Amino acid sequence: MSASENIPLPAGLTAAARPSLAGWQRGLLVVAGAVVAIAPAFLLESFQLFQLTTAVIMGLAVLGLNMVTGYNGQISLGHGAFYALGAYSTAILMSHLDWSFWATLPVSAAVCGLVGYGIGFPALRLGGLYLALTTFSLAVAVPQILKYKAFEDWTGGVQGLFLVKPDAPAWLPGELTSDQWMYFVAVIVAAACFLLCWNLIRGRIGRALMATRDHPVAAEAMGMDIATLKTRAFAVSAMVTGIAGSLSAVAIEFVAPDSFSLMVSITLFVGMVVGGVASILGSLFGGLFVIFVPNIAEAISKAAPGVIYGIILIAFLFILPDGFAGLLRRIAGRLRRRG
Amino acid sequence: MDGFAHQIIAGIATGGIYASVALALVMIYQATHHVNFAQGEMATLSTFIAWAMVEAGIPYWLAFVATVLVSFIIGVLVERLLMRPVQNAPVLTHVGVFIGLLLIVGNMTGWIFGYTTKVFPSPFTSSGPLMGGLISAHELGSTAVTLVVLTLVFLFFRYTSLGLAMRAAAYNPRSARLVGIRVGWMLALGWGLAAAIGAVAGMMVAPVVFLDPTMMTGILLYAFAGALIGGIDNPLGAVIGGFAVGVLENLAGAYVVGTELKLTVALAIIIGVLVVRPSGLLGRVVASRV
Numbered sequence: 001m002s003a004s005e006n007i008p009l010p011a012g013l014t015a016a017a018r019p020s021l022a023g024w025q026r027g028l029l030v031v032a033g034a035v036v037a038i039a040p041a042f043l044l045e046s047f048q049l050f051q052l053t054t055a056v057i058m059g060l061a062v063l064g065l066n067m068v069t070g071y072n073g074q075i076s077l078g079h080g081a082f083y084a085l086g087a088y089s090t091a092i093l094m095s096h097l098d099w100s101f102w103a104t105l106p107v108s109a110a111v112c113g114l115v116g117y118g119i120g121f122p123a124l125r126l127g128g129l130y131l132a133l134t135t136f137s138l139a140v141a142v143p144q145i146l147k148y149k150a151f152e153d154w155t156g157g158v159q160g161l162f163l164v165k166p167d168a169p170a171w172l173p174g175e176l177t178s179d180q181w182m183y184f185v186a187v188i189v190a191a192a193c194f195l196l197c198w199n200l201i202r203g204r205i206g207r208a209l210m211a212t213r214d215h216p217v218a219a220e221a222m223g224m225d226i227a228t229l230k231t232r233a234f235a236v237s238a239m240v241t242g243i244a245g246s247l248s249a250v251a252i253e254f255v256a257p258d259s260f261s262l263m264v265s266i267t268l269f270v271g272m273v274v275g276g277v278a279s280i281l282g283s284l285f286g287g288l289f290v291i292f293v294p295n296i297a298e299a300i301s302k303a304a305p306g307v308i309y310g311i312i313l314i315a316f317l318f319i320l321p322d323g324f325a326g327l328l329r330r331i332a333g334r335l336r337r338r339g
Numbered sequence: 340m341d342g343f344a345h346q347i348i349a350g351i352a353t354g355g356i357y358a359s360v361a362l363a364l365v366m367i368y369q370a371t372h373h374v375n376f377a378q379g380e381m382a383t384l385s386t387f388i389a390w391a392m393v394e395a396g397i398p399y400w401l402a403f404v405a406t407v408l409v410s411f412i413i414g415v416l417v418e419r420l421l422m423r424p425v426q427n428a429p430v431l432t433h434v435g436v437f438i439g440l441l442l443i444v445g446n447m448t449g450w451i452f453g454y455t456t457k458v459f460p461s462p463f464t465s466s467g468p469l470m471g472g473l474i475s476a477h478e479l480g481s482t483a484v485t486l487v488v489l490t491l492v493f494l495f496f497r498y499t500s501l502g503l504a505m506r507a508a509a510y511n512p513r514s515a516r517l518v519g520i521r522v523g524w525m526l527a528l529g530w531g532l533a534a535a536i537g538a539v540a541g542m543m544v545a546p547v548v549f550l551d552p553t554m555m556t557g558i559l560l561y562a563f564a565g566a567l568i569g570g571i572d573n574p575l576g577a578v579i580g581g582f583a584v585g586v587l588e589n590l591a592g593a594y595v596v597g598t599e600l601k602l603t604v605a606l607a608i609i610i611g612v613l614v615v616r617p618s619g620l621l622g623r624v625v626a627s628r629v
Binding site for chain 1: 563
């Protein structure tokens, strides 16, 4: 839970307290990051690339959860609902109204943000465990709501809706397959969201969010408007997870009620804990983890992924409560002291 | 009118099941201030154990008692092994452990016993219709069992020294420790009792909904709703709340929203209670000092 290492220092102090990177080093990091992000599109088989795409999307969804649960301390076990809302917004606009995928993104983001903002209000009155409980029941009820007859004309009921992946635009050089293009779409959208969240967290608002989490009374005494912060954190979080849902709808080319069961919400939660609570980069690790580990575990038995998930989740909570991100941070700290 | 009466009685019968699970939730909440998300999965596992015993030819009631004992031990072990090490950790960690437990127990059940739906026997059979066909033998029997369990729990807490010690440990752990109560073991005992009550509820509901690894998910939600209506720290309130939710759910299912949205009714009740009256009908209003 300790997030003290994440809290950025005031600008003047940074140089003295932390060895900051020179301009060219920073540029090198960005280039290296871009290469690591682009290379898989040309190196991997199409199924592996598809998996990596879903991992990036999951990472984005986990980031959304992290914004409200990790940084703001409002425990949500129901983020699968926003994931479903985003997916369905995009699917309905694309299949009923023939919108292009890019046009649906802002609409889906706005819908999810608004609904998240709305849910943030009852959440204000519910502390810790009660909020977890309420969002848990939301997650359980999602498939039922999606199957409801009154919405069937729009949602397609139990059958769900089919979509088509966007094709690579013609002006791009080379012949990109739709799988490669989908991967780039996911990476670009995710990168933009990660950048936005990172900017939000490292600034004044991020510090206010964490202060509200760690000591609400003190935060309020310092003049922070807790209700506004918390509801807006919920809105941002729902928006990010909803965008991930939109991406998943086109990547999988299909939405149906039963793919948004309680398991989605639990998966997001597991991804957050394993990747690192209150860590931006950790969310990405979380996404990779929840996509690739179950595939390995599935080879053992149908039930094995669940059991292994559970064991890994508890093991992380006991041994590595900071997740992968915390582990990396510790290793980096040790190297720095030595060097 | 006959249909309406039948809906109410059927609601009371299912409400009895919710009441017992709600009671199990309140037991853990009273002892530890936790809400166990894995309660339903643990009860399902217990029911599967009972099923395996009955299939092996053990008489029903012997299997019943054995299952309750085994579940009690499982509950104690869970507290000792999983909850104790994170006792002082933040709420997020507790929620994480509950979710982990839910995943492990739920999937283990599926792994061991398979995902096919199984028929679970009911010990209550009758030769003719009861009360003019308004109620089935199983509904009557399971309501009776629920009431017996409730009475036993009440007597245990009210009139035995162990019950008194458990209440003391929950109410004021530090003073309780000073007078020689082993607070840690009282918590473990609370988990054991809750698991045992959950097992009874599972065995009573299984003949109605059929046995499969996800049998309890919906029931757990209704029980949450019941516990919240009554006040999460009040056993009697949980029972009344459980019955109320049972009736409400049946009436709403029959006359208002149809069966497809039944779970959403539970969600609406939970949010409604938490927003309008977070302490429930019979709960104490807790003010905390800052």
